[in-house]
Amino acid sequence: MDFIEVRKGAFSVAEEFAALRRxxxxxxxxxxxxGSVRDFNAGAAVRGLKLEHYPGMTEKSLQDITADARAHWPLGRVRLLHRVGPLALQDDIVFVGVTSPHRQAAFAACQYIMDRLKTEAPFWKQESSETGDRWVAAREIDKREMEKWG
Amino acid sequence: MAVSGGIGAPEVSGMIKILFFASLREQLGTAEYKLENYSGSVSELRTYLGEQFPDWQAPLQAADLQAAVNREMALASTRIADGDEVAFFPPVTGG
Known part of the structure; x- marks a missing residue:
């Protein structure tokens, strides 16, 4: 059972946990x-950010990633939520929750979903800082983290 | 901006719809462009658009630019046909 949602509003971790366990x-x-908005990135103090996505393709990409995780590990429930639009410091951006009979599969699948989301789901961050707005550059380390899954 | 459910189905017959996102959209100054009777590959479309609009040439030739056709990641060699929805965007930075 998968729940995948791209949304503007905040989500509740407590409600998500309840939905995974109910x-x-x-x-x-x-x-x-x-994952949440942190106050410092690439040498500049961040005031907040805006997240853009590709309606239609983003949801499809998240569904594909989740389906692939299910093909690798025996998973019970998966809940994947990602916010778009303006976000403030410390706002939560993304939630990934997975359940499984055993912890190894749950740990691995959760990390796999995040690693793939970071490198292929069409979302783009624009940070606002003291020096103005700037689009966040993709990080090489995220690509390497993804490659380790083979 | 639509949040869930997505935008409508790709355009039909005789036309391709091209979408631009994030920094690329700002560089080109537009989010969408429609083209009639185009046939070619993704890389040929990048070149063609750069020839039509000289200001677009450099942003569309960026080495790390990514492309999707009908909401699937595409290669430079992916063919584009009438009714397709093509998108160009910089590397993703979500999460």
Whole structure:
């Protein structure tokens, strides 16, 4: 059972956790990741950011990534939420939650989904800082993290 | 900006729709461009648009530019046909 959503509004980690666990007696493991807006990037103080996406393709990309995770590991539930639009410091951007009978699969699948999302889901960040707005550059390390999955 | 559900189905017959995102959209000054009776590959389309609009040439030739055709990642050699939705964008930075 997958829940995938690109949304403008904030999400509640407590509600997401509840949705992953509700009447889910077979899964003994739940791993969650939350990514949020940090205050410093590439040498400049960040005030906030704007996230843009490609409606239609972004959702499809997230569905493909989730389907591939399911093909690799025995997963129960997957919930993947990503915000777009203006975001403030410390706002949560992305939530990935997975359940599985065992922790190894849950840990691995959660990281795999995030690593792929970072390198292929069509989202773009524009940061606003003291020196003006700038589009965030892709990081080489994210590509290397992805490549380790083979 | 639509948030979920996405934009409508790709255009039909005789026309391709080209979308630009993020820094590329700002550099070109437009989010969308329509082209009639085009046939060629993704890389040929980049060249063609640069010839039509000299200001677009440098941004569209950026080495790290990525392309999608009908919402799937595309290669330079991917063929484009009538009714396709083509998108160009810089490397992604979500998460």
């Amino acid at each position: 009447e889910n007696r077979g899964d003994g493991a739940c791993v969650m990741f939350v």
